[in-house]
Amino acid sequence: MTDFKATKAMFDLPDGVVYLDGNSLGPVPKAATSRVAEMMTEEWGKMLITGWNKAGWMGFPIGLGDRIGRLIGAEPGSVVTGDTLSIKVYQAVASALELCPDRKVVLSDNGNFPSDLYMVDGLLRSLGPDYELRVVAPEDVAANITEDVAVLMLTEVDYRSGRMHDMKALTELAHANGTITVWDLAHSAGAIPVDLSGCNADFAVGCTYKYLNGGPGAPAFIYVAPRLTDRVRPALSGWLGHEAPFSFDLDYRPGSGIERMRVGTPPIIQMTALSAAMDIWDMADMADVRAKSIALTELFINRVEATCPELRLASPRDAKQRGSQVSFRFEEGYAAMQALIARGVIGDFRAPDIMRFGFTPLFIDEQDVERAVDILADIMANRLWDTPEYKQRQRVT
């Protein structure tokens, strides 16, 4: 059983704050700062160039990948960290397209995070005018997995509403059609149990600065199914994905296994911070995290609906259809969110009218949720963002 009191104690959270934005940027693990300082003085400072071997830096991308892999149902040795999520999306889709050379369509949905669409748009423009990015409504995805679709690229959990796609069913449907899948787990990893292996997923990508708490700009990760790894060509074929990086051959030969999806020199300081965050995750069981997440989101929804009639639920009501976040629509949501943040409850706002709240069981508990709703209800009942005192304060600060 995951000890959530213990995990909560391992984060530095500002006094008086209820942080419901861990789905955007997780908070700092207490051990991360000293771990990074130690790496900088003892490893970088004293080992200098030899740190790549002596301190094991060269192995960080794979070591961290395996620890993340446990949370997303990946086989050992099938996940590697590095670069940014955008880069990993590009790599996954470029590789996937080459597995279906006779098809030219990438199918996605308009609930996807825009950057994923931008990266694929950029890739397809490079590949030529025959290629097409086809974007449909989330509910129309299944019906649009047609015979010309090479790649189905979806974000499992919608970043605005928390709505979940059925990864297993859509992957099966895609495979029956000869389509390769690329799953973006940005709002899944550390948020919900993911079973890449059990779903027979092909490629998956994600970031580590949200639920995984790796810090601002923490590296991304990529998963390639072991049955595919040795067949994929990494379009971004960099030094550290080479079979023998230190032989400095002029010709590229991809490394074996997931190592070939590495590109350039890994960001060791960021990875050290991430490793402190993964120490906390190593204590967690995703089934426990999911159970607590559902309890927290149900509590939040019920209390908000009971006390804030102006807010309309924008997330699925059925917890099984929902990730680890809850969104409400409210026309004056931007101003209301600013007032809420000023009172120490940090969520965020997504245009045009979505107030978004993330629930992260490693450091959020029932008391936090109750306190957040009490403050929100007070703000809403008194339209606090609309009072002269509040407006005055906003101008001053």
Added chain:
Amino acid sequence: MTDFKATKAMFDLPDGVVYLDGNSLGPVPKAATSRVAEMMTEEWGKMLITGWNKAGWMGFPIGLGDRIGRLIGAEPGSVVTGDTLSIKVYQAVASALELCPDRKVVLSDNGNFPSDLYMVDGLLRSLGPDYELRVVAPEDVAANITEDVAVLMLTEVDYRSGRMHDMKALTELAHANGTITVWDLAHSAGAIPVDLSGCNADFAVGCTYKYLNGGPGAPAFIYVAPRLTDRVRPALSGWLGHEAPFSFDLDYRPGSGIERMRVGTPPIIQMTALSAAMDIWDMADMADVRAKSIALTELFINRVEATCPELRLASPRDAKQRGSQVSFRFEEGYAAMQALIARGVIGDFRAPDIMRFGFTPLFIDEQDVERAVDILADIMANRLWDTPEYKQRQRVT
């Protein structure tokens, strides 16, 4: 006049070590560790998600780019940091190729760092069979800038020998031929004065963990000539290169200026370490750095040649043709370098027989060079790597 005593005092260097490998990984600036710790506790820890605006994180890629830009003769607002050098090579060459749509050849040389060749090989395979990466000997580059060459991609300073290309002359030759240039400054930035603007360069890329001392895995940078910026399409078209990242539009519209070469979320912890390194660089004048670098390399070459007859100079003898490193060939160079490192003089080895030494005036002075040569001469004269005592010690440690 640059105060090199002051800059040296700003680095943490292990006692008894002469570090002649700052061309691979620069040492840690004393201020970097506390700066990073402060960023982690005060910014990430207390500001949480609001750090992106309140702490100015979102502006780091451009702010650091301008500070690097001063060292390489770039116009303000023409350099942005992020990703890895491999990724920036890909972006630059992909963008450059689109400026010459009727040509399909990328010309480079076999002295280039292999990863640059790997990345272009990967790019060209994606673009299709019409494209060709043509690799010639460094001395044959000029003669091979033929009418079918779209892009000339060169590393200015050879990573093994320190031999320099003439950036100005080759860029002029390329332009006269309608060819776009991509210069890799990995061994130039902070090593020699570079005048991108004066050379009329088109694209340049580089890393910040070598001479710039940004730390292991520090971000890369990319330069695009201001006359080209608004014409180039960033093949890696990510979120933060969008004109309006936070409007979350489904369609990509590139941002204005160099911002469009940004891709994903920047690595803020690494960038904070880099900013501490750039504080030292802000105190330096590249003309002074070059003068001292030449003095140090001349001193090293003269003394080594006077005391170690077995070593043959592999770098250009003329300082004007040489970057800030010196290489010697020696058949047993690997073993000799290991013995040298064991005695506290850290250089590195590149197969098959190159002993490589980097000279970094910010923290290396004449006394360091003299001490390094004394130890090297002792090792060579007594073939210390070949003695039973040394071999015994190697087995134990």
